């Protein structure tokens with residue numbers, strides 16, 4: 001594993017190795033495994049969890065993280081991604097990048113001499129999905145055979161990386177959304193191939209009750225990612241997919257509720273569900289730090 005651009009690029013053994021390392025680091029958080037190493041963090045978009053968890057992770061591991069807003073770099077004045085990658089890899093030991101276009105993080109990795117981590121692109125959010133799988137395993141003691149239902153706008157980076165992760169790790173996944181908001185076709189094709197190999201089910205259905213039936217975990221995310229304002233028509237189409245207490249009743253009794261955050265309370269999820277006894281969203285967010293440490297310590 002040279003870079004971490006997509007969960008789809010990882011072998012199951014590599015994912016499990018990250019989880020084992022994460023367990024160790026969660027028990028003993030301060031270990032100088034990356035003493036004097038530097039992580040360059042390029043952000044084209046805002047972030048709370050990704051930025052802070054990577055920065056604290058590097059501190060805990062004895063290294064240092066540099067926050068580089070793309071507007072403050074020469075990228076903002078037209079220096080190419082490729083040239084930026086060539087230069088940053090002369091200074092830093094690894095690069096983490098949050099970009100608008102997925103092809104930018106692919107290009108960054110192609111031109112970088114040091115490991116590149118995808119901190120979110122328009123297509124994928126692999127760090128989130130990796131951490132979510134760790135959290136589910138921590139809460140339920142296994143992954144294989146569980147069912148995750150995703151409800152809401154499924155044409156987004158988090159759903160795509162969850163499709164890769166669930167199908168690879170032997171979890172069933174049911175995605176429920178309006179047809180216009182279905183996951184990317186290429187992501188589904190790769191995930192369906194994974195699901196065939198792991199003998200699991202990956203389905204997309206417009207029927208939220210059917211999707212939630214028997215679900216161990218119910219997951220949702222914002223209907224519209226950064227900068228995209230929903231039209232009234234789109235918002236109305238997504239309303240039946242809101243994660244509220246009446247929809248949650250269709251999942252298994254006590255099913256876990258997950259959201260990658262930030263949440264738009266009252267839109268994709270209601271307050272009573274987000275703050276209710278089945279919600280694990282804060283533990284989920286907290287684990288971003290620990291899993292990032294597991295990933296960094298093995299990759300760098």
Ligand code: CP
Pocket residue numbers: 046047048049050051120128260261262
């Ligand atoms: N979930 C997530 O990536 O959060 P941020 O956008 O705050 O980093």
